Amino acid sequence: MAEAKAQKAAGTAAGTGTNRREFLASFPFVTAAWVAMTGALAGVGAATLRFLYPNVLYEPPQQFKIGLPTDFQVGEVSTAFKDRFGVWVVRNDEGFYALITVCTHLGCTPNWLATENKFKCPCHGSGFYSSGINFEGPAPRPLERAAIALADDGQIQVDKSQKYLFEQGGWDDPSSFLPFTA
Numbered sequence: 001m002a003e004a005k006a007q008k009a010a011g012t013a014a015g016t017g018t019n020r021r022e023f024l025a026s027f028p029f030v031t032a033a034w035v036a037m038t039g040a041l042a043g044v045g046a047a048t049l050r051f052l053y054p055n056v057l058y059e060p061p062q063q064f065k066i067g068l069p070t071d072f073q074v075g076e077v078s079t080a081f082k083d084r085f086g087v088w089v090v091r092n093d094e095g096f097y098a099l100i101t102v103c104t105h106l107g108c109t110p111n112w113l114a115t116e117n118k119f120k121c122p123c124h125g126s127g128f129y130s131s132g133i134n135f136e137g138p139a140p141r142p143l144e145r146a147a148i149a150l151a152d153d154g155q156i157q158v159d160k161s162q163k164y165l166f167e168q169g170g171w172d173d174p175s176s177f178l179p180f181t182a
């Protein structure tokens with residue numbers, strides 16, 4: 001009788017050991033399953049967020065103020081509004097004009113090279129004088145100008161929704177140039 005009890009106890013102990021080994025052996029698979037499930041849930045969460053907050057292109061405003069006429073020096077090509085509004089503002093002896101920062105070849109954004117006194121397009125090498133006239137490279141025509149005027153508060157206001165093209169005589173339009181009045 002005592003012997004039978006001892007055998008049963010030994011069997012139970014052996015059984016418990018087997019269960020523990022099986023459990024430990026299955027641990028990597030359980031972990032992998034959890035990792036996979038967490039990854040899948042994260043993917044669904046990210047897709048949901050993209051759906052709720054889709055990529056939106058925020059166009060810069062077409063009309064904006066750039067400061068007082070006295071903020072600009074004669075001969076200055078201001079690059080301060082290039083990134084935000086996509087224009088250069090040029091102050092010459094007579095007044096102001098705003099050049100749109102789009103190359104007339106294939107639409108890249110030229111850079112103002114102050115030491116060389118020209119706009120230079122990094123894509124195919126077109127060059128433009130500070131007036132906007134093209135003089136080198138493949139650009140077929142000058143840069144475009146935007147409407148420019150004095151606002152009621154005395155600031156210069158640029159309106160890119162109105163564009164003036166040299167080859168169409170647009171630069172003769174009074175709205176393409178703001179004379180300086182002290």
Ligand code: FES
Pocket residue numbers: 103104105106107108121122123124125126137138139
């Ligand atoms: S896009 Fe400017 S030179 Fe080609």
